[in-house]
Amino acid sequence: MSLSNYTIQVNTSPTSRIDQVDFNNLIFGANFTDHMFTCDYIDGQWVNPTIQPYGDLTISPAAKVFHYGQAIFEGMKAFKDDTGKVFMFRPDQNIKRFNKSAIRLAIPEFPEDLFLHALNELIKLDRDWVQPGFGNALYIRPFAIATQPGVLASPANQYKFIILLSPVQSYFSGEVKVEVAEKYSRAADGGVGAAKAAGNYAAQFYPTNLAADRGFQQVVWTDSREHKYLEEAGTMNVFFRIGDTLITAPTSERILDGVTRKSLIKIAEDLDIPVEVRRIHIDEITEASKNGTLKEIFGSGTAAVISPVSAISYKGVEYKLPEMKKEDKYGVILKQKFMEIQYNICEDYADWRVEVK
Numbered sequence: 001m002s003l004s005n006y007t008i009q010v011n012t013s014p015t016s017r018i019d020q021v022d023f024n025n026l027i028f029g030a031n032f033t034d035h036m037f038t039c040d041y042i043d044g045q046w047v048n049p050t051i052q053p054y055g056d057l058t059i060s061p062a063a064k065v066f067h068y069g070q071a072i073f074e075g076m077k078a079f080k081d082d083t084g085k086v087f088m089f090r091p092d093q094n095i096k097r098f099n100k101s102a103i104r105l106a107i108p109e110f111p112e113d114l115f116l117h118a119l120n121e122l123i124k125l126d127r128d129w130v131q132p133g134f135g136n137a138l139y140i141r142p143f144a145i146a147t148q149p150g151v152l153a154s155p156a157n158q159y160k161f162i163i164l165l166s167p168v169q170s171y172f173s174g175e176v177k178v179e180v181a182e183k184y185s186r187a188a189d190g191g192v193g194a195a196k197a198a199g200n201y202a203a204q205f206y207p208t209n210l211a212a213d214r215g216f217q218q219v220v221w222t223d224s225r226e227h228k229y230l231e232e233a234g235t236m237n238v239f240f241r242i243g244d245t246l247i248t249a250p251t252s253e254r255i256l257d258g259v260t261r262k263s264l265i266k267i268a269e270d271l272d273i274p275v276e277v278r279r280i281h282i283d284e285i286t287e288a289s290k291n292g293t294l295k296e297i298f299g300s301g302t303a304a305v306i307s308p309v310s311a312i313s314y315k316g317v318e319y320k321l322p323e324m325k326k327e328d329k330y331g332v333i334l335k336q337k338f339m340e341i342q343y344n345i346c347e348d349y350a351d352w353r354v355e356v357k
């Protein structure tokens with residue numbers, strides 16, 4: 001992808017809020033930088049690409065997003081190395097995925113070159129908000145919503161595309177206990193599970209609350225027909241280690257094609273860790289737990305990179321993961337290597353970093 005020929009209008013903020021932010025005590029996703037990027041879809045075209053001060057929107061209460069949920073988003077990050085250079089991580093993957101989500105939700109695709117250009121210009125302007133140091137990052141939230149007023153149930157003909165930037169610190173949720181879904185589904189065959197649709201999140205809050213009431217922080221989502229095959233953990237892709245083999249489900253129309261997931265698979269293969277991408281039946285996991293070969297379970301996603309699981313519950317029985325030395329855990333080894341690439345500490349052998357210039 002090349003930078004675009006679109007001209008982005010830039011209205012800079014006269015003041016900065018950066019001095020009001022305590023970068024050592026950030027709550028994930030709660031602070032936003034001085035600027036945002038916005039672009040409107042009107043009369044069949046994306047127009048008015050603008051960088052402007054971060055602030056509230058004026059939007060009709062009849063905007064279709066409020067009634068029919070045409071809303072999609074992305075989640076990605078940028079990092080600063082010790083020399084002050086800023087890098088995005090595989091932005092091409094998020095841009096392509098955004099447009100896949102757009103197609104599925106009948107939202108017009110956003111031009112890839114303008115998307116990358118907007119990311120570059122916005123991050124460049126707010127680059128002081130990207131703190132150096134392993135674990136510090138800029139979380140990037142592009143999204144699109146239907147803004148056309150009217151409660152007729154049809155795809156809108158007006159949209160807004162926005163990019164927000166949020167400084168974040170290393171995100172560690174602690175070890176989580178998870179419960180295998182037996183009743184609810186986050187996605188179904190033919191549904192929107194593979195799209196980053198806002199509504200997918202709304203749909204999983206209630207079953208996740210029920211699991212939390214039983215003492216489990218996340219739900220392991222299963223196939224919607226039999227509730228037997230393990231597909232995702234919360235809002236993350238999921239990996240299992242049986243013996244010395246790492247196993248994760250193949251992406252499908254129910255499973256989100258995570259950038260972290262596919263990057264970890266590549267890193268694991270390059271480290272000669274055996275990886276199998278195949279369906280995983282719950283009985284295989286409970287059996288492996290009983291015979292002592294189930295060693296690790298972890299979720300993967302942009303926010304935390306890897307979230308280790310301490311126990312998995314199925315039909316009311318809790319299967320604990322064994323204690324292991326840190327240096328023997330695939331989760332620890334893979335996260336370290338992954339972050340060294342992100343922070344320009346090691347060689348970018350797969351060409352994943354894109355410098356903000």
Ligand SMILES: *Cc1c(COP(=O)(O)O)cnc(C)c1O
Binds near residue numbers: 235302
């Ligand atoms: C965003 C997301 C992921 C993780 O994708 P990454 O690109 O690795 O951040 C996994 N599952 C679901 C349901 C998601 O929405």
